[in-house]
Amino acid sequence: MIEIKELRASIGEKEILKGLNLVVKPGEVHAIMGPNGSGKSTLASVLAGREEYEVTGGEVHFNGKNLLEMAPEERAREGLFLAFQYPVEIPGVSNMNFLKAAVGEVRKHRGEEALSAKDFLALVKEKSALVELDGQLAHRAVNEGFSGGEKKRNEVFQMAMLEPKLAILDETDSGLDIDALRIVAQGVNAMRSPERSFIVITHYQRLLDYIVPDVVHVLYKGKIVKTGTKELALELEEKGYDWIKETVA
């Protein structure tokens, strides 16, 4: 699905990713954990194609294509989805119109016909139920006046609508209470399939109780320093990130 080789990226003068390697196969769920400032969110931003980050080295192949050469919207249309840590508000733009345009672009790219209004509405109904998103929210402006939990559920709802091949969840658990966390996880789990992969970025082990990963990586100072199974997350929870820092040092 995605193959990252020796990826280096900087913001301004500061190098944040310092030769990162990662391979995610179709159907796998990889968790990336790490202390604050280790480069987790940078990785998500670089993969999605944010301009502020400069890629200074390495390669990324997404389904055999050179990801780094693609514009952000091409990456999205190719099936890369990022659930944002802080979803922005777009006042005056209805969630429905926004999604209709997005789904339209993605389908066009895949060579599929545009959905009829009726089919689109049916899809909205089906997918919004996955994250127990109130029907009202779909008609409000994108994220405007949404609570933190609603914004995250909206991210997962959008993901379900766009049916990506690879979904990157950037600290989707941050700021969620336990009920919202369960709902978000339930939405993600419903979408797991042998063709779809996930990269779940999180600071805490808690999310991984709900979204059980196949592989857990620890990111530290811009590199993956440890890889293991879900037990690694538990061990981290117990021993704290200082344990990793010491091991690496």
Place this chain on the structure above:
Amino acid sequence: MEILDEITGKEYEFGFTTNIESEKIPAGLNEDIIRLISSKKNEPQWLLEWRLEAFKIWQSMTEPTWAHVHYDKPDFQGISYYSAPKTKPKYNSLDEIDPEMRKTMDRLGISMDEQKRLNGIAVDFVMDSVSVATSFKEKLAELGIIFCSISEAVQEHGDLVQKYLGTVVPRTDNFYAALNSAVFTDGSFCYIPKGVRCPMELSTYFRINEAGTGQFERTLLIADEESYVSYLEGCTAPQRDENQLHAAVVELIALEKAEIKYSTVQNWYPGDKDGKGGVFNFVTKRGLCDGYKSKISWTQVETGSAVTWKYPSCILKGDYSVGEFYSVAVTNHFQQADTGTKMIHIGRNTNSTIISKGISAGHSNNSYRGLVQINPSAKHARNFSQCDSLLMTDTSGAHTFPYIEVNNSTAQVEHEATTSKIGEDQIFYCLQRGLDEEQAISMIVNGYAKEVLNKLPMEFAVEAQKLLAISLEGSVG
């Protein structure tokens, strides 16, 4: 970022000229020219005298300089004040229209036939100085509605024109209003009789075609007691290297319980991306809410012109009368806009609302200038103003000049203003969902301007949304 240059270089869509033989009088302005215009139009003596008086007033005035705009003063002696298509100036039937003219109208999306008939819009088309066609006249006449060019109204409804012309915007009002009063050549006239609800949108398209001409149209709209009308105007001009002057006057009169909804989509040629050429749009628009519970609502989408100077205003004279102003003004490249409104509260319990959304891109400057004046007689008057500015680039400017004069203690006046820069985060969010940058900007900007766009009649709203997108393509920086 080369995509940016590519799209900013996009040509003005309506920049074509039409090869129609026209009759143009020599450039320059003096009493003889005014007499010539008046005689060409076969005008009654009172109007000629009215024009000559206006000319005297104009000569005694100087061009205003208080607006936040900079431009080279037009050479008023270098302009031809009358240009008319040579072939029959007025058509008896739409089939008689010059084929070239017809092509122009088609390219502007004005089909005077089936399509508009289905949409139910009556259109008056003014090219250069002359109204060339008006549709639906007979149907409107059945209801007693008069909708025709102002020249025709002068001939056929002289009493109405004489009664109202210059009552809302007097000749002494300002430099450009005086000039317009002296030389106006055509425009639209509309009268809605007592108790009639106009069943269709009335619409005027203005087009400057000839080089070296100015356009000075005059619109006069009277809504008699308990009547209603929704009126639209659209404007385009060819691309020319020199600046063209457009100085119009629009007067609206709403009598007791009458309602006028006046919408404008202004897309005069804005000049090229280096600021060369473009239309100077110096317009005086004012409405008088004369009667009890009368209402005038201005909605404008301003994307064109090199320099815009206009303040569609309401004089709220009738008790319980209502004035509204909804505006989206977009400036890109080197465009300059100084626009806003005046709400003059005279009657008791009068109410006004101002919603202004400015969008500045490129190296442009966009100013909101508004006056809310509550007179001592306007007991319990209320105003709400909201002025938002959106900056697309670091090199563009947004300015707000609100003037509030309250002369009585029972009035309530609220003013809100915000300035924000278009969010890189918002754009990236859209890109990450598969939209391209153009779509993203169009969506964000249209969302920002939604409150105003929603006020436009349906047929215009879609056009306006597209126009916003085109005006701003590739403008983020």
